Structure formats: structure tokens, C-alpha cells
Amino acid sequence: MEQGSLYTAELMQPIKMGSYPAEDVTFLLKEISGLMEETNTEDREELIQAGTHYSEMLPVEYQPSAEYISLFHQALQTTARKVALASGVVAESILARKGKGVVLASLARAGTPIGVLIRRYLRQIHQLDTPHYSISIIRGKGIDENALRYILEHHQGKGIQFVDGWTGKGAITSVLHESISRFNQKFHTRLDADLAVLADPGHCVQTFGTREDFLIPSACLNSTVSGLISRTVHRDDLIAAGEFHGAKFYREWADEDVSNLFVNTISAYFTDIADEAKVKAAELISHEDDHVPTWKGMRDIGRIQQELQIDDVNLIKPGVGETTRVLLRRVPWKILVDSVENPNLAHIIMLAKDRGVLVEERSDMSYSCCGIIRSMGGEKQ
Incomplete structure (x- = not known):
């Protein structure tokens, strides 16, 4: 296949989506608001475990209580500088490794x-006026190749740095590597599959701000802290060959949106943490051999899976971010925590209590917590 085939097929053009300022991000997503309805949590869980792909449905978004929203604001104020520092370390690492043209x-x-x-x-x-796009990647289906082709067509000669919030078991890291390898072979490109995250408790990426499993407050909420965008969707009856993966834009929740409050609160600390971020990033890069991915977290998950006799490893979701997701949009069986007194887990303890989910203390994990999804029978996904 010739290199030019990257650009021969007609690609859709992005539209303004989400609640962030246009200069902050361009969503390479097809808006599917009005084209599909959300599926309630119990029904969705049964369908997923029976084999329906999770990306073919959308969960009903959790509507938090006033008490929970108050906890989010408290967590944001408490962790803002720490999140800013991790963001700065990642940004400096990207700049050092990939240069200004990323x-x-x-x-x-x-x-x-x-x-x-x-x-x-x-x-x-x-x-630096760094272009930033948000694109879809789906476990079991891969990355949105049309979105990648769009970026490469509009930024020829520049490298791409993939970014996520945190790692759990490393499933998306693996999907990204597989997808980029496939894309490179298909289009004769040389994209780097490196994934940069703020927190890497799973020890499965090279570019990270910290490997501490700490609370990133954006994990506490769903669309209302992510630009009012839903989870991404890929269904053949909704997404045509040249189109981006889909998502809903929840305009109706504008009054509850804290997306810009989140990034504004954290970015206010950037001047304060910049020197420290530069030092930490330089230290990480100079000792890269000490920080290579070991996938340590997966070994812990294997032990938990064996001890709790869980047939499907996909029912185990480790780390603060993934455990929060279990409580917000899956059907949890139990939550494992290193300590119920861990301040990073206050929102998890509150959510578990709200949903009547058992919380057990366990001190032998790489992660501060782990969410276990209830088996509904027939765990295929």
C-alpha cells in the first residue's frame, strides 16, 4: 500500500463539540446526540457480560448528590497543585523527548x-501553541484510524503524543500498541505508541507524572468534567466508513458542567510548579532504565483473581480512576481498599455506601483500591 493512501479516502471534518474553549481541544468525534438512548446500568452489565460490546451502548450517567459534588470540589482544592505538578512533569517529558512540533x-x-x-x-x-485533538480508542476494536489519518493529513511531519489520565491494568495501553502497530503496517507510517499519563500505578507506560495511585479529581465525575462528552461509541449502523467514532454532547447539563473549573483551578498552579516539574522530568528521563514498564500491577491482579476465584479478569478494575468508574457506571460486587482512612478514597467510600457495596481492606496491592464488577453470568467482555 502506498503512503499516499493515507489521504485518498474522504474523511469527515470535525465540528465544534464540547464545552471547552475551541483552542483547548478539537474533538475528532461524530456527534450522535439523538441517535441512540442510554441503557440502564443493570441491563447494560448483563448485555456486556453476555457478549454485547460495551462501545455499542451508552450508560445512564450517574447524577451525583449535592454531598458528592461538594466532595469533588474539596478534592479539587486539595489535589490541584499535585495534579498540576504531574501535568507539568508529563509536559516537560514530552517536550524533551519529542520536541516542540508534537x-x-x-x-x-x-x-x-x-x-x-x-x-x-x-x-x-x-x-507553544500545541495542537490538541481528542480521539476515540475502544478495547476490542482499537483506535479510530480516521481520526489518526485526519491528524496526519493536517500536521504532516509532526509526531503524535497519545495522552490519557491514568493506567489501571494497562488494557488501553495494550490496545494502543496493537492499534498503532497495525496502523503503521497498513499505511507505512512510523507513529510512536507511547502513552503519557498523569498516574501510572500499573507500571505499564514510559511517560508518566507519578506512579502513585492518587486521586485525579476528574475521575470523580463523567461528562460534566470532560467537556460534556459521553463515552465513545462504535456501531456499524451509526458510524459509516469515513466517519469518526461517535459520542453524545450533553448540552442540557451545561449548568452542572465543571470541565473548565477543573482545568482552570489546576492550571493556576503551573507557574508555581514549573521549576519543580522541569527537575523531576529531567530526573525521570536521565534514569529511564529504572522506570521501564514492568506491568507489576497485572501480577497483583492475577493474584486477586485467583484468590477471589474470578473467572474473567475484565471484572477487576484496579486503581482510583478505574474503581470510580466501576461505581459510577457498572454493577459492583465489592471494593478493595488499602485503608478506609486513605484521603484519596473518600469519594469511593461515599459512592460505595450510596450504592450499598461492600468495602474490604487489603494491604498487598500496588494500587490504593480495586473495584470488582459483579458477575452476571456468561462473562465474555
Whole structure:
């Protein structure tokens, strides 16, 4: 296949989506608002475990209580500087490794706020106008190749840096590597599959801000902290050959949206943390051999799977971010925590209590917590 085949097929053009300022991010997604309805949590869980692909449905978005929203704001104030520092470390690492001509491609949707933060850091501290796109990647289906082709067509000669919020078991890391390998072979490109995250408790990426499993407050909420964008969708009856993966734009929740509050609160610390971020990034890069991915987290998950006699490893979701997702949009069986007194887990303890989910303390994990999805029978996904 010739290199020019990257650009021969007709691609759709992006539209303005989401609640972020246009300069912060371009969503390479097809808006499917009005084209599909959400599926309630119990029905969706049964369908997923019976073999229906998760990307062919959307969950009903959790509507948090006033108490929970208050906890989000408290967590944001408490962790803002720490999140800013991790963002700065990642941004400095990207700049050192890939130079000023890089394009950011955040993985919708948890990666989107982080991509916005990294772009803002590079602009604020280094006066760089770094392009930032948010694109879809789906376990079992791969990355949106049309979105990648769009980026390459509009930024020829530039490298792409993929961005996400955190790692759990490393499933998306694996999907990204497989997808980029396939894309490179198909189109004769040389894209780098490196994934940059703020927190890498799973020890499965090279570019990270920290490997501590700490609370990134954007994990506490769904669309209302991610530009009012839903999870991404790929269904053949909704997405044509040349189109981007789909997502809903929840305009009706504009009054509850805290997407810009989140990034504004954190980016206010960038000047304060910039020098420290540069030092930490330089230290990480100079000792890269000490930080190679070991996938340590997967070994812990294997032990938990065996001890709890869980047939499908996909029912185990480790780390603060993934455990939060279990409580917000899956049917949880139990939650494992390193300590019920861990301040990073206050929102998880609250959500578990709200949903009547058992919380057990366990001190032998790489992660501070782990969410276990209830088996509904026939776990295929």
C-alpha cells in the first residue's frame, strides 16, 4: 500500500463539540446526540457480560448528590497543585523527548482534561501553541484510524503524543500498541505508541507524572468534567466508513458542567510548579532504565483473581480512576481498599455506601483500591 493512501479516502471534518474553549481541544468525534438512548446500568452489565460490546451502548450517567459534588470540589482544592505538578512533569517529558512540533492526541474521554492541561502548560510555560485533538480508542476494536489519518493529513511531519489520565491494568495501553502497530503496517507510517499519563500505578507506560495511585479529581465525575462528552461509541449502523467514532454532547447539563473549573483551578498552579516539574522530568528521563514498564500491577491482579476465584479478569478494575468508574457506571460486587482512612478514597467510600457495596481492606496491592464488577453470568467482555 502506498503512503499516499493515507489521504485518498474522504474523511469527515470535525465540528465544534464540547464545552471547552475551541483552542483547548478539537474533538475528532461524530456527534450522535439523538441517535441512540442510554441503557440502564443493570441491563447494560448483563448485555456486556453476555457478549454485547460495551462501545455499542451508552450508560445512564450517574447524577451525583449535592454531598458528592461538594466532595469533588474539596478534592479539587486539595489535589490541584499535585495534579498540576504531574501535568507539568508529563509536559516537560514530552517536550524533551519529542520536541516542540508534537501534536497531542488525548484518548476520549478520561484523557481529554489531561490533554487540555498539558496543552495549557506548554502554552503558559513555553509559549507553544500545541495542537490538541481528542480521539476515540475502544478495547476490542482499537483506535479510530480516521481520526489518526485526519491528524496526519493536517500536521504532516509532526509526531503524535497519545495522552490519557491514568493506567489501571494497562488494557488501553495494550490496545494502543496493537492499534498503532497495525496502523503503521497498513499505511507505512512510523507513529510512536507511547502513552503519557498523569498516574501510572500499573507500571505499564514510559511517560508518566507519578506512579502513585492518587486521586485525579476528574475521575470523580463523567461528562460534566470532560467537556460534556459521553463515552465513545462504535456501531456499524451509526458510524459509516469515513466517519469518526461517535459520542453524545450533553448540552442540557451545561449548568452542572465543571470541565473548565477543573482545568482552570489546576492550571493556576503551573507557574508555581514549573521549576519543580522541569527537575523531576529531567530526573525521570536521565534514569529511564529504572522506570521501564514492568506491568507489576497485572501480577497483583492475577493474584486477586485467583484468590477471589474470578473467572474473567475484565471484572477487576484496579486503581482510583478505574474503581470510580466501576461505581459510577457498572454493577459492583465489592471494593478493595488499602485503608478506609486513605484521603484519596473518600469519594469511593461515599459512592460505595450510596450504592450499598461492600468495602474490604487489603494491604498487598500496588494500587490504593480495586473495584470488582459483579458477575452476571456468561462473562465474555
